[in-house]
Amino acid sequence: MTRESKYLEPSKEIDVYGEFDVVVVGGGVAGFPAAIAAARNGAKTLIIERFPYFGGTATASLMANINGFRNQKEPDYLQTTKGIGEEVILRLIEARGTGKSPYPAKTTYTDAKGDLSYAFAIDTEKFKYVVLKMVKEAGVHILFHTYFSDVIMEGEAVKGIIIENKSGRQAVFGKTIIDASGDGDVAFRAGVPFWQTVKDEAPRLNDCLMYKVTGFPENHDIHGCQYGNTMVLWGPNAGARNAADADELTDGEIKVRLAVYDDLEEKKKEMPDLQDAWIVETGPLMGVRQTRFIEGLYKITGDDLLEGRRFDDSIAMGSNPIIRFYGYRRFLEHEGYEIPYRCILPKKVDNLLVVGRCMSSDQRAYESWRAMAHVMPVGEAAGTAAALCVKQGVKPKQLDVNALQKRLLEQGAEIGQQGAEIGQQGAEIGQGREKS
Numbered sequence: 068m069t070r071e072s073k074y075l076e077p078s079k080e081i082d083v084y085g086e087f088d089v090v091v092v093g094g095g096v097a098g099f100p101a102a103i104a105a106a107r108n109g110a111k112t113l114i115i116e117r118f119p120y121f122g123g124t125a126t127a128s129l130m131a132n133i134n135g136f137r138n139q140k141e142p143d144y145l146q147t148t149k150g151i152g153e154e155v156i157l158r159l160i161e162a163r164g165t166g167k168s169p170y171p172a173k174t175t176y177t178d179a180k181g182d183l184s185y186a187f188a189i190d191t192e193k194f195k196y197v198v199l200k201m202v203k204e205a206g207v208h209i210l211f212h213t214y215f216s217d218v219i220m221e222g223e224a225v226k227g228i229i230i231e232n233k234s235g236r237q238a239v240f241g242k243t244i245i246d247a248s249g250d251g252d253v254a255f256r257a258g259v260p261f262w263q264t265v266k267d268e269a270p271r272l273n274d275c276l277m278y279k280v281t282g283f284p285e286n287h288d289i290h291g292c293q294y295g296n297t298m299v300l301w302g303p304n305a306g307a308r309n310a311a312d313a314d315e316l317t318d319g320e321i322k323v324r325l326a327v328y329d330d331l332e333e334k335k336k337e338m339p340d341l342q343d344a345w346i347v348e349t350g351p352l353m354g355v356r357q358t359r360f361i362e363g364l365y366k367i368t369g370d371d372l373l374e375g376r377r378f379d380d381s382i383a384m385g386s387n388p389i390i391r392f393y394g395y396r397r398f399l400e401h402e403g404y405e406i407p408y409r410c411i412l413p414k415k416v417d418n419l420l421v422v423g424r425c426m427s428s429d430q431r432a433y434e435s436w437r438a439m440a441h442v443m444p445v446g447e448a449a450g451t452a453a454a455l456c457v458k459q460g461v462k463p464k465q466l467d468v469n470a471l472q473k474r475l476l477e478q479g480a481e482i483g484q485q486g487a488e489i490g491q492q493g494a495e496i497g498q499g500r501e502k503s
């Protein structure tokens with residue numbers, strides 16, 4: 068297939084599926100909290116997702132370890148993820164959907180509200196179930212098996228999207244669009260500037276196939292995410308490639324899927340407790356760690372994280388280590404860093420918020436905040452912001468950030484120092500800063 072050849076697609080009239088206040092593209096750990104938050108804040112919300120369940124990497128790629136719920140700074144460890152991210156875990160615990168993470172916290176916690184552990188292994192099936200219930204309960208309109216394929220622009224504003232599914236090609240209009248596709252598909256089509264890691268400058272994190280095994284002893288020494296008698300292992304790497312390119316994504320999938328049984332044989336040498344284990348599942352999508360990063364109004368940097376820099380427009384907190392640059396499990400030396408609202412506001416394009424693993428960031432910072440416990444609160448902030456924009460009749464870049472922060476605090480989110488200051492002015496953030 069020559070990439071240079073072109074075909075002029077004839078224009079045609081298509082149906083309008085609907086008009087919504089907020090349209091969320093992608094139902095991963097960034098997208099579903101965004102949809103829930105938007106709907107809970109009164110917005111008529113649609114979420115589209117190519118798979119028939121939510122979770123994205125967490126479920127479709129079997130990334131069964133969610134970490135980063137609290138910092139590790141002694142003595143007052145702070146739970147840096149609250150709000151919807153915490154709610155998901157609490158409901159998962161209630162549904163007996165958590166297992167044993169390979170990354171335990173230094174201290175033990177009760178795993179009650181406000182006292183969550185650092186990391187959780189999840190039963191990916193229970194996760195699908197719990198999250199679907201939460202999205203339904205919030206009153207979000209859901210379209211599964213639906214692929215985002217293009218944007219509807221008016222000048223530099225996104226007015227809607229084009230979707231493809233069994234019903235054909237249709238248009239959807241939305242007052243605010245949230246790109247939670249992980250790869251920044253909407254932003255890319257809308258013309259938002261973006262960057263992708265250049266191999267020689269800062270190698271991108273590898274894509275890798277996670278796989279689930281069973282058939283190991285009750286007492287074992289296996290590094291994986293355990294749920295009952297199943298264990299998810301980090302499997303073969305696809306190498307440095309660009310998973311936002313269809314051919315490279317396919318090549319990567321072929322490589323890891325052909326390597327998966329050899330990978331288990333290798334692991335058996337390192338971890339003898341796997342001797343009798345066999346593979347029971349691989350997800351439909353290899354784990355894609357990073358592709359495009361948008362250029363936003365602010366690009367969060369590794370230095371911001373290391374210094375624990377404060378931002379007036381903070382919407383979430385993170386505290387995960389930056390393993391590849393600063394050592395394995397070396398936690399940051401402060402209580403956590405803040406993530407500014409401007410990181411999800413793309414340059415050049417209006418009516419669009421971009422959340423998840425493609426938000427505006429440099430490589431070092433990304434390697435910390437990409438943890439799912441950090442991605443969920445940013446999604447919640449985006450959904451809340453989108454709903455407030457609709458209520459106030461403003462664009463995301465015009466939104467009063469203070470009003471957004473107050474709303475997030477009312478929802479029980481943790482947003483850092485700014486939250487503490489707002490709390491002193493009378494809102495109910497105080498709880499967010501307590502030792503937990």
Ligand SMILES: Cc1cc2nc3c(=O)[nH]c(=O)nc-3n(C[C@H](O)[C@H](O)[C@H](O)COP(=O)(O)OP(=O)(O)OC[C@H]3O[C@@H](n4cnc5c(N)ncnc54)[C@H](O)[C@@H]3O)c2cc1C
Pocket residue numbers: 092093094095096097098115116117118121122123124125127128130132133134135213214215216247248249250252274275276277353354355356422423424425437438439440442
């Ligand atoms: C191998 C691997 C190991 C990891 N290890 C950990 C770990 O131990 N702990 C941890 O906390 N985090 C870990 N992470 C990071 C974490 O999983 C991700 O950063 C996070 O899941 C990203 O969430 P997201 O919602 O931004 O993107 P995604 O999970 O990619 O979700 C995007 C969603 O959008 C949908 N979508 C995409 N394009 C379209 C389209 N065009 N139309 C419709 N739908 C679309 C996808 O189907 C998906 O559901 C790991 C990631 C990988 C890949």
